[in-house]
Amino acid sequence: MSVVVDRVTRKFGSFTALDTISLTVDEGELVCVVGASGSGKSTLLRIVAGLDLPTSGEVRANGARVNGPGSDRGMVFQTYTLYPWMTVAANVGFGLKLKGYPLAFREERIAYYLDVVGLSEFATAMPKQLSGGMKQRVAIARALANQPQVLLMDEPFGALDVQTKEVMQEFLLDVWRRTGTTILMITHDVEEAVFLSQRIYVLTSSPGTVKTEKKIVLPESRTYSVKQMPSFQQQKEEIFDLLREEQRKAMQGITV
Amino acid sequence: MVDPYAKHLRRWGLWNPPDDVVTLKRSTFWNIREELPKPLTIGLLVASIAVPLAIWWAIATAGIVQPEVLMPPPAQVWAKGVELWQKGILPEDIRYSLFRVLAGYAIGLAFALPLGIFMGTFATGRWAFEPLIGLLRYMPAPAFTPLFLVYLGLGEAPKIALIALGTFFFNTLMVMDGVKFISKDLIDTSYTLGANRKQVVAQVILPALFPTIVDATRINLAAAWNLVIVAELLSAEQGLGKRIALAQRFLGIDQMFACLIVIGVIGLSFDLALRALLRFTCSWAEDAR
Numbered sequence: 001m002s003v004v005v006d007r008v009t010r011k012f013g014s015f016t017a018l019d020t021i022s023l024t025v026d027e028g029e030l031v032c033v034v035g036a037s038g039s040g041k042s043t044l045l046r047i048v049a050g051l052d053l054p055t056s057g058e059v060r061a062n063g064a065r066v067n068g069p070g071s072d073r074g075m076v077f078q079t080y081t082l083y084p085w086m087t088v089a090a091n092v093g094f095g096l097k098l099k100g101y102p103l104a105f106r107e108e109r110i111a112y113y114l115d116v117v118g119l120s121e122f123a124t125a126m127p128k129q130l131s132g133g134m135k136q137r138v139a140i141a142r143a144l145a146n147q148p149q150v151l152l153m154d155e156p157f158g159a160l161d162v163q164t165k166e167v168m169q170e171f172l173l174d175v176w177r178r179t180g181t182t183i184l185m186i187t188h189d190v191e192e193a194v195f196l197s198q199r200i201y202v203l204t205s206s207p208g209t210v211k212t213e214k215k216i217v218l219p220e221s222r223t224y225s226v227k228q229m230p231s232f233q234q235q236k237e238e239i240f241d242l243l244r245e246e247q248r249k250a251m252q253g254i255t256v
Numbered sequence: 257m258v259d260p261y262a263k264h265l266r267r268w269g270l271w272n273p274p275d276d277v278v279t280l281k282r283s284t285f286w287n288i289r290e291e292l293p294k295p296l297t298i299g300l301l302v303a304s305i306a307v308p309l310a311i312w313w314a315i316a317t318a319g320i321v322q323p324e325v326l327m328p329p330p331a332q333v334w335a336k337g338v339e340l341w342q343k344g345i346l347p348e349d350i351r352y353s354l355f356r357v358l359a360g361y362a363i364g365l366a367f368a369l370p371l372g373i374f375m376g377t378f379a380t381g382r383w384a385f386e387p388l389i390g391l392l393r394y395m396p397a398p399a400f401t402p403l404f405l406v407y408l409g410l411g412e413a414p415k416i417a418l419i420a421l422g423t424f425f426f427n428t429l430m431v432m433d434g435v436k437f438i439s440k441d442l443i444d445t446s447y448t449l450g451a452n453r454k455q456v457v458a459q460v461i462l463p464a465l466f467p468t469i470v471d472a473t474r475i476n477l478a479a480a481w482n483l484v485i486v487a488e489l490l491s492a493e494q495g496l497g498k499r500i501a502l503a504q505r506f507l508g509i510d511q512m513f514a515c516l517i518v519i520g521v522i523g524l525s526f527d528l529a530l531r532a533l534l535r536f537t538c539s540w541a542e543d544a545r
Contacts, residue, residue, distance in 0.1 A: 017411075050447075051444050051447065051448070068447075069444070069447035070450060071448070071449060074443065074448055074449070075444070075448040077441045077444070078479075079439065079444060081439065081441045081442050081445040083442070083462075083463075083464075084541060085459065085463050085464070085540045085541075094446075094459075098446075098449060098450050098451050098455055098459070126540050128539075128540055137455070139445075143448070143449070146449060146450060194430075
């Protein structure tokens with residue numbers, strides 16, 4: 001198994017963000033975690049990345065206990081985190097440069113992953129010149145260039161407009177199929193989760209635990225038209241219902 | 257109050273729109289944080305120099321100030337400036353003052369940069385140094401001049417030390433603040449790409465700071481110019497400050513004016529040059545000026 005989250009609890013003072021949460025991501029899988037606000041889903045991803053440590057429990061990546069961030073767990077943030085002073089190509093090659101790979105080797109990989117994300121002709125552009133969707137594609141290429149065991153994505157398309165978002169979702173599926181990368185993605189967008197995932201974990205709200213784990217049954221090669229299918233709608237509604245319940249509980253928690 | 261009949265009045269064409277609608281009037285001069293039309297910009301730019309010059313000229317030639325030696329007209333100041341230049345006095349003064357400013361600033365920055373990065377990057381650095389820096393920066397640098405004269409003698413050292421000290425604190429704090437403004441996500445991204453802490457400081461924080469450093473230099477060089485004049489007024493053989501102090505002895509107001517203007521022009525040139533540098537090298541920054 002690629003990623004195992006084993007009974008992880010994370011407390012901030014007396015506040016419990018995550019409560020004995022357990023989940024797994026298999027090699028080559030694309031798994032989404034959906035949850036209402038306050039379900040601690042971003043905290044969960046940060047713990048998998050090693051950017052935050054659990055209060056109890058542990059995360060294992062390829063069998064090894066996670067103690068800190070590493071290049072085996074690449075991450076894409078919601079905020080555009082390109083290095084603004086580097087060209088697109090330099091951004092993509094930064095992880096390889098950190099590891100001390102020679103220039104020729106880097107250039108080859110950069111070219112390959114720029115091609116994967118369809119931005120070869122923007123190799124010498126600066127991040128400032130790119131649109132939001134393009135920036136995220138560069139960020140994805142940059143993470144993939146390290147050939148990580150798992151790609152962690154924290155609401156990567158959350159800041160994009162609806163049209164761009166749809167294109168990016170199909171794009172991500174395409175990249176996933178072509179590279180076979182294991183992906184663990186956090187989102188609050190149920191439609192996005194159903195469209196992309198093979199499995200979905202629905203989290204409860206404060207504290208976050210796994211409410212349900214759900215296998216998504218959809219055709220292997222998904223294109224945008226899948227969203228019109230009754231079975232897609234039905235699976236989406238099921239998850240929506242679960243989340244609505246949580247949202248209501250959370251709202252009551254606020255008013256009481 | 258909501259008019260419950262508005263719907264019906266509208267239908268019958270009897271509805272009067274509310275008379276309390278507020279709209280923003282068009283304006284040429286007073287658009288907040290917007291640009292002016294180009295000719296107007298140039299006009300204001302020219303007037304901002306020409307008008308004060310004209311007022312100065314008018315006051316000097318009208319003979320309001322008595323005795324007249326106290327208020328030399330622009331032409332006389334110009335002539336004095338040219339004379340000082342041709343005698344080689346002015347170029348030498350400029351050379352001395354400029355050297356002190358640049359040497360002092362460079363030394364100050366050489367200490368401020370690592371310390372500012374250390375304080376901005378690590379809580380360890382911040383808590384170890386911020387209390388002391390916070391206290392020291394409220395001590396006016398010119399007040400240290402006599403101390404430096406005692407410690408370092410009368411040569412270049414005390415003047416350069418004063419400028420280094422005077423710009424050191426502000427540079428440190430500005431660099432520290434600059435580090436704080438680097439997005440935490442950018443640093444976290446670097447970790448997930450496999451960077452260690454040393455690499456984050458050298459390859460992420462340092463390049464991200466470059467615009468901050470240029471900007472801090474732009475602001476703190478002005479402070480350096482203030483300090484060099486203070487130092488030269490107190491003790492020097494050459495320098496623009498010294499030239500002004502000497503002029504006082506024989507009431508050479510024209511010489512004072514000439515030197516003051518030269519100081520201003522040099523400062524402005526630095527400012528414009530650094531702005532150009534910022535535009536040229538930091539075009540990648542979202543808010544490059």
